[in-house]
Amino acid sequence: MLDIQGLSVAYGPVKALQDVSFEVPTGTITAVLGANGAGKTTLLRTVSGLMRPQAGRVTLDGTDITRMAPEKMSRLGMAHVPEGRGVITELTVEENLRLGELGRARNGDPVAIERMWEMFPKLGDRRAALAGSLSGGERQMLVIGRSLMATPKVLLLDEPSLGLAPRIVAQIFDLVRTLVDEQGLSVLLVEQNARSALSIADLGVVLNLGRVVTTQEAGALAADEDLRHAYLGF
Amino acid sequence: MQQLITTLLNGLTMGMVYAAFALALVLIWRSTRIVNFAQAPMAMVTTYIAMVLIEGGLNYWLAFILALLSGFVLGAFVERVIVRPVEGKSDINAVILTLGLFIVLHALAALVFGSDYKSFPAPFGVRGITVGGHSLAITPFGIFTIVAVIVVMLLLLLLFQKTDVGLQMRASAFNPEVARLLGVKVSSMLTLGWALAALVGSLSGLLIAGGNLVHPGYMDSVVVFGFVAAVLGGLDSPLGAVVGGLIMGIALSLVSGYLGSGLVSLAALLILVAVLLVKPGGLFSHASERKV
Numbered sequence: 001m002l003d004i005q006g007l008s009v010a011y012g013p014v015k016a017l018q019d020v021s022f023e024v025p026t027g028t029i030t031a032v033l034g035a036n037g038a039g040k041t042t043l044l045r046t047v048s049g050l051m052r053p054q055a056g057r058v059t060l061d062g063t064d065i066t067r068m069a070p071e072k073m074s075r076l077g078m079a080h081v082p083e084g085r086g087v088i089t090e091l092t093v094e095e096n097l098r099l100g101e102l103g104r105a106r107n108g109d110p111v112a113i114e115r116m117w118e119m120f121p122k123l124g125d126r127r128a129a130l131a132g133s134l135s136g137g138e139r140q141m142l143v144i145g146r147s148l149m150a151t152p153k154v155l156l157l158d159e160p161s162l163g164l165a166p167r168i169v170a171q172i173f174d175l176v177r178t179l180v181d182e183q184g185l186s187v188l189l190v191e192q193n194a195r196s197a198l199s200i201a202d203l204g205v206v207l208n209l210g211r212v213v214t215t216q217e218a219g220a221l222a223a224d225e226d227l228r229h230a231y232l233g234f
Numbered sequence: 235m236q237q238l239i240t241t242l243l244n245g246l247t248m249g250m251v252y253a254a255f256a257l258a259l260v261l262i263w264r265s266t267r268i269v270n271f272a273q274a275p276m277a278m279v280t281t282y283i284a285m286v287l288i289e290g291g292l293n294y295w296l297a298f299i300l301a302l303l304s305g306f307v308l309g310a311f312v313e314r315v316i317v318r319p320v321e322g323k324s325d326i327n328a329v330i331l332t333l334g335l336f337i338v339l340h341a342l343a344a345l346v347f348g349s350d351y352k353s354f355p356a357p358f359g360v361r362g363i364t365v366g367g368h369s370l371a372i373t374p375f376g377i378f379t380i381v382a383v384i385v386v387m388l389l390l391l392l393l394f395q396k397t398d399v400g401l402q403m404r405a406s407a408f409n410p411e412v413a414r415l416l417g418v419k420v421s422s423m424l425t426l427g428w429a430l431a432a433l434v435g436s437l438s439g440l441l442i443a444g445g446n447l448v449h450p451g452y453m454d455s456v457v458v459f460g461f462v463a464a465v466l467g468g469l470d471s472p473l474g475a476v477v478g479g480l481i482m483g484i485a486l487s488l489v490s491g492y493l494g495s496g497l498v499s500l501a502a503l504l505i506l507v508a509v510l511l512v513k514p515g516g517l518f519s520h521a522s523e524r525k526v
Contacts, residue, residue, distance in 0.1 A: 048415060050411065070414045070415055071414045071418060074417030075417060082411070082415065086409075087412075088409045089409075090409075091405065095404075098398075099402070099405050099413075102398055102402065102418070103418065150417070
């Protein structure tokens, strides 16, 4: 679904990603793991067009999107949930969802907003409240709901567990797994919380200092004690 | 008593004009963090356009609307051609550009339209309405001023709150990066924001000009009062701009009526200093959330 080939990105003289290649197969969760500064966020920002790569190629469902402007991606079926939730705090819950709908993928069927209230009853109760008044967990629900309104094929999730209580993290990860299993969504998940991420992922990619160390099935990766100790911190 | 009513009505009319001008500043500040000092000469240019059209025999209202549209186009042009190249650089670059544009438009207007005073026609009488034998300070054109500003503000409110484009414009202003990820064409929204702001600024220019003398610098005091009004209300808040404009209009009218018209600029300065000392964010500011 999403194919990343030989991607290299630099901030001036500092190389953030070097020759990164892997694939996100349709209907799977691929988790990109690694320490702070490994290049995880840079990877997502480059895939979604917020940063330009020096070299490499990104294709979405066969379409080359390497240097495409980010505002065109949502129409092609890519949704990027940035780090730090990415709700627009000055808009209401409902307005955030409507924004998602306005960027709906070209061939996506409209999702009724009522569907979101069923999925996230807490958001339904607070639909007219400013998104800035929501708790961290609710904000994460809102951004996921907002990307669903855009009917994506590929969902890029940047550190969804950041700053959330373990119980909420488990809820969110369950939700992502359900979406993948039921709707055939493909997810590229970037996480520092490697243990939780591997528990729902199909594939794991370990990044270190901008390079891919290994790409393995999530189960195999979680079982490899040396790798875990060296790069994943658990 | 009659003097008080006269002063207040005058203040209300001027306040609406300042409100419109302050709103134009706020619309641009909110989306681009630029104080557009060229707003005044841009409005001046569109007023001259209206005057040329009227002198050429065009119907007043048609000229009025064409001038507003030319303001819209001028705003879009300034954003695309002049401000866009410095986007993403230090904010001060754009501010200095708008100051430069201020001077250039002044000079151009003097060259093209002449720098002498010209009288701008008014569509209605500019003599006070008589109520019960007393002549009030409110003129038919004053009433038109108030109504026109209110109508434009309501239209803007509808646009921002009730339409998809308005939602996308607000999203672009609040969080351009997230807006882009959601498929919003943020750069088009910025252009549209500048265009709308220039339209509102032009409205204030035309309303001040009506029945008065215009020359290339006739809007220059308005940029000062409008800016103070915008700061008073909170540069981020369109509602604040309107309230700030009304407060400025009435306060300055009271100063002019009771203390002497020479003190108006000083009073504006005092209001600005007081706001910055007491509530630097303005009346309608809400401390923005800290990004973690």
